[in-house]
Amino acid sequence: MMFNGRLELESGFVFDYANMLGRRRIQSTDFTDMQDKITMAVAGVEQIRTTGTSAGHYSKDGTLEHVFFTRLPFIENNNPNTQDSIARLIDFGKEVWNSADVVVFFGIGGSYLGSKVLFDVHAGAYWNQRTNKERKGFPQVYFSGNNVDACEYEELLAEMKRQASNKKFAHQGKTSIMLIPISKSGTTLETTTAFLFFYERLKALKELFNVDVAVVTNLDVVGPLQTLAMENSWRTFPVHEGVGGRFSVFSEPGLITGAIIGLDIKTFLDGAKDMENQCLSTEVAKNPALLNATLKYVSSEKYGCDLEVFMPYAMKLKSLSEWYVQLLAESLGKRFNRQGCEVNYGRTPIAAVGTLDMHAQTQQHQDGRRNKVIQFVEIGGSTGTTLVTNPFSKISAYRKYQGLDVNKALRIALAANAQALNEDNRFNATYHLPQLTPYYLGQLMYFLMLSVAYEGEMADVDAYNQPGVETYKKIMNDMLK
Template structure:
């Protein structure tokens, strides 16, 4: 499903892996992941288990929202919004809404007063539903946004507001769970054994994705295929583990930054989801690669010079889809005063693919190791596969570093400091 080309046409001397050194450790980590009932690994088998009733319930509520609303407002931060936004952006039109969906907007991922005010203004003449997503309900950004939108919905819709607010939260505990129960909001469950950055294939991601018009059954079908194929502990036959090993080998050689790159701007949020996944999973105990992202060809005109000739701390992972479902031909022009007729009747996607090939060759010539991940088509099925591929690779990568892939103590540090400062300010008022 994913063709991993760590050398391909590129300079083979840049990535040399002693695969035999990793065989036993990869197999041991695989068995630990698959056979041990570790605390936060519910995502491993959820695509295979395929909760049909959950999917039907999501589709039913999504259809209701699409019938009765113009906009779904999703409140969440981090893993509670990045996965859904990534799939929505990748699979819906750049301009306008998907034919099978409605507008989906996001709030609670920042604390900008300007963002909140302008979003509220944009909703004035539109019918809306709200989906608030938080396992605890105490994360500051979404909690503040929900306070605003809860009041807004009650003022605008009165007693009907509780039917237009959907809560995605823990099954049993937490502040948001208590609010939902007391207010009579309909609820979807965030599984207790799945952390936020691994939750895109749960109701956390699936409800907004379905409302946006994406086929969530196809998305889950692709993830199921990946979950099945990537159960193999054999390093030669598991592309997710091979990707993890290449990353680890380059880290041991002194590379500090992995640059995820693609040539399709609709994948920008997918890059951000990947960045959070690997950044929060690996960045502990003064270890881990720094995950950075670029969107080509735009960023070739921004940091291409540094990549080519700058400090050699970077390796690139190029993400490529062989088929993009929409395209445009370069027109012929009799004047040819721009001297571009030699490209007439070639498609933009064809030229973009050649740009990708040339970029990879140039960066390899400049001494940058290149990993290439190639999928057949940019569609729901293959994105479902890719999401699971990255999650499985990430878990392996973190364990190769001997860190826990499923906690984020550094994030808790910032939250605690912020709350302390806010409480001190309140005392002095």
């Protein structure tokens, strides 16, 4: 096998792992030593692809639970995503576009983090400050229910009341609001408390608001949200069996947000599909997700680098770092392996953004304990050139900024950070996307999901449960009774 430090796909997606190799880092012999685990990982993921099952994975009640995330990129009958289900999402997005002024999503964990990535990349931080015309008629979008926080509830309610009052004062009618709780069980504490709070308050303000609801929940059993939907004629969308929350961005819990803000969800899925097809090879040097999993596993288990700093150089991808934190932590942080032996496996993810965290975390990355992999994400193909001009020509210290290309400066900052780490033999790698589009976002997010799946097989842990989470939930639910 040839490992030259760079794997470039036909799409232009690049995995630059050269700085994971070399002195005091991964050696070619490590790949040889890993061959049995690599073979095991390939077989485990192939089982998921062909049977929809993962060895030793069961639901909380001990029954077989499927693992269907590898089927999500393919819009086919008998898959979670079908032509009809995608068309229904797109039609619903158009309906909301024509009828709603504001949409509020309620969800936490996998019912929130993936949606927030899609929103941040497509809509951006200032979406709600734009006029309706500037948003091309798409609604304002808010997220709540991702933390139990009364202050946040009250502040968001006050803001919506302020805007609705201004609209009514201008004789433009009432504000139409769509509330969308996303919860598999329909009883998630954070989601439920926020949804109940806003539904009751907004319905009471009949002079200001028209309120509609759509729910995303498990439709295979009649839970609270489905019961309410049937009683009130609310639209329903499924949380599919076999698709865990942290793997659900390519299904209704994530795609519904994309559809409502006008993101091309088919292109997003195309990116995931092309990445899946690129990762069918059994050769580690040719399969980017398998290669990534191998590098991260070896860096942790042999070289003690069990912290991964996920550091995109784009503010729009801050939420991607937060999504990845859940994906990695919940999937791989396991006390027991599938043989029942206590292993306490896991790598701790740390969210960062360059260059923001070069002024906060990099001191630790560069001089602190040698227990970290710094994983950069670089975006190419900026849509234009943003140049700095210096109106203060008498200030000599500012002269170097005259004519500076901001995008070029960002690329230089990443390169300098990577070089500094490399010169001290510190583990780092870079994912390079040619552009930040739905297609490449789909490629990257699916690549990360599949990487975690492969690593779970190498560690022989169940990457699709979260028993540690259930421990605090049981205690908390008892306290709430």
